[in-house]
Amino acid sequence: MKTQPISSGSEWTFELIQRYDHEIGLLADEYRLDTYPRQIEIISAEQMMDAYSSIGMPIGYHHWSYGKQLLQVEQNYRRGQMGLAYEIVINSNPCIAYLMEENSMMMQALVIAHAAYGHNSFFKNNYLFRAWTNADAIVDYLIFARNYIRQCEERQGETAVEQLLDSCHALMNFGVDRYHHPPELSLLQEQARQEERETYLQSQVNELWRTIPVAATANEHRRRRNFPEEPQENILYFVEKNAPLLQPWQREIVRIVRKIAQYFYPQRQTQVMNEGWATFWHYTLINTLYDRGLVDDGFMMGFIHSHSNVIYQPPFNSPYYSGINPYTLGFSMMSDIRRICEAPTDEDRDWFPDIAGSDWLSTLDQAMRSFRDESFILQFLSPTLIRKLRLFNIFDDDRKQRLEVTAIHDEHGYREIRKSLSNQYNIGRNEPNIEINHVEIEGDRSLTLRHTLSQRRPLHGNTTEVLRHLARLWGFTVRLETVDSRNHVIKSQECPIKASPE
């Protein structure tokens, strides 16, 4: 049966977008993609820049750093460095995907497939997103956050709020819970809870810092116990709950920043997979449209052009090289898994006995659901792909004059490369290991952080500034001790603060 292409030419209309979305939706069902309902929004280029600079939050509170982002995006756009806004998609229910009005019909279809179906299904099903984010509540929460911060600005003055946010942003990456998560609430519940929280929190803090003498035995007990009993990795959480001098509104803002960091935490851990998954699906869906005669050759030429731009990986010695392209790596891995399922070689059978020859749809689906970048690479990076990308490992030791190539794409190197690449995506390893170790409850109320050195990698030069921010939040002296693997303190720096009158 001969089918008519949905459209010819590059102009888009709302009817056409609807048609494409409908057809892509039918295919997505065939491929058993499980998605949130979709909300596709058409916006202008300026709006896209706006959205870009608020790090993809549809509603953001005001802060100068977003202005800085905006200026940067504008500048890049003007210089033509950036093919602006391929896609922005928001992990919400319904899932919001932005289409830019300047794009051609082909691009709109591509973005619909990529964002509204690809990313969308990833958000809905990947275990990290399921555990850490609540797509139903995020938009409400952002509205709450924005309103709350605006109120604070009115009451406390913009400067005070700005300084507080600066400090929180400095510690944002250390405002993440890695283990458990409470369910999120809707806007109204959040507001109601916020007020209760203010009073409750303050009472808890008061309890901790009580200076009225306690009965001798209890006192003894308190003294022997270290506070916190376990080292705390979520610095912002600790500050919110325990900082002695913060006002209730300040605690709430710390909490807001922490919540937003938590919301983005899964995205930081699944960049390769998320982009790979979405790219794999736009590629597969659009190709299927083509196979069924729903798009014409012109459309396909344009599509292939865009697609290959997206997954281009410049080699390491190219002037355009800026790290491994997550689209390339992710797309190649997803496609490679399909290949291993459909047409495994002996090598694949050897390396991936349990997936070689299996049903590719369910294998991919399983992979998408239960991994993050680090474990995904460790599990699925195949020798075929290592050869294809010609990956090699360099060992850089600052005590040695020269760098050493320790592994290339050969029989001896595969495992090391896979391990090393997986590590490269391990946030826990890339970020310094810093925890709150001790608070001097009885004495000067100083806070001690412990930085455990890994592979002798020192902290960045701006650490003192971060400490200053932390000291501003904590209100008393903050200390950072660096310990080596044998737990010996090898370096210590301190950021004192003048005791403010109480």
Add this chain to the structure above:
Amino acid sequence: MSQIIDRRLNGRNKNAVNRQRFIRRYRAQIKRAVSDAIGDRSISDIDSGERIIIPSKDIAEPTFRHGQGGERNIILPGNEEFVSGDQLQRPQAGSSRGDSQASNEGEGNDQFSFQISREEFLDFFFDDLALPDLIKTQLATLVETRPARAGYSQQGIPANINIVRSLQGALARRIALGGSKRRRIRELEETLEKLARNGGDNEQKKTLQEELRNLHKKLKRIPFIDDFDLRYNNHIDIPKPITQAVMFCLMDVSGSMDEERKDIAKRFFILLYLFLTRQYERIELVFIRHHTSASEVDEKAFFHARETGGTVVSSAIKLMDEIIRERFSHGDWNLYAAQASDGDNWGDDSPLCRQLLDDRILPQLQYFAYIEIGAQPHQSLWQEYCQISDKHGHFAMQAIASASDIYPVFHKLFKKQARG
């Protein structure tokens, strides 16, 4: 089925506030960049926007992260010639090779650059400059006023009646005056109803009904609207500061003023013009050039035509005086004058200039700025002007040696003065 929404008409500049906050926060750095920029370019470009460059480290947002050093494994793509065990030269420090996270915040670069608009640029450019004595003259010569709303009053002309306010007042008065009567009416009606149900005393019923009728009559007599309900929109006259100015540009075009000096003068005048346009809604320019005789010319002739001959400065000052008397009567206009010259003058003429300025011109002027272009030793004109400068606060003089002095000198001439 997805929902498709057209958001193109929604607000565009969601981030405008953030941008403003950024600019406010880095005011000092941006100002520095602006003044650096001025040295580099011709004055005619000043009137456009500017690309601002500030060092990235000034605006970096600190976070805990790893610095250089220690041991690292880096995976790179695109191997061509290496086999394992190869040793390589370490690439130069600072190149962000292999640092896959570095690029998206632009922290790999040492500079952060962005565009600011013409308005913003000029704001920074003239940030701490002010027109001397501006406020004083405004207060001294208040002539025009404009009406402004000022709430409501009880007196006024019918055309100004505010209907909503008046009726609100009337309603309130009717409620207040009728309150007790209405309450009594309700009571009476209830009693009457009770009586009707119980078939009670006819006599009592009658008196009650009588009272009820009276009350209704009284209620009706409360007027719907009364004189003292009326409210009128109130207007008061607010004095309007004079927002028009004239600038006299006096330039020596004699043979000794070469192209370079003229260029410097021209730049200075443009700067002054830009500065004044930001202070006044309306500004008129009068160009006067002179050698041995002075003439009023248009802008093009002023900046471009060449003349030769000797110099008589007083001719220009006389002409200026005439123009002021003819066209710009004192009080309606703020008068400014700037004179550029190489200091050359007929020896006998300089005292005359001083006298003219002293007696006729300066009393009418807001500000007179004299710049002398050229590095040679000062001549008679400078000496004479020095005397004026000592005597009059609103006379300023500066010497410019080269183009790079223009902005600093301009800055000196119009620096905001701290006043008690």
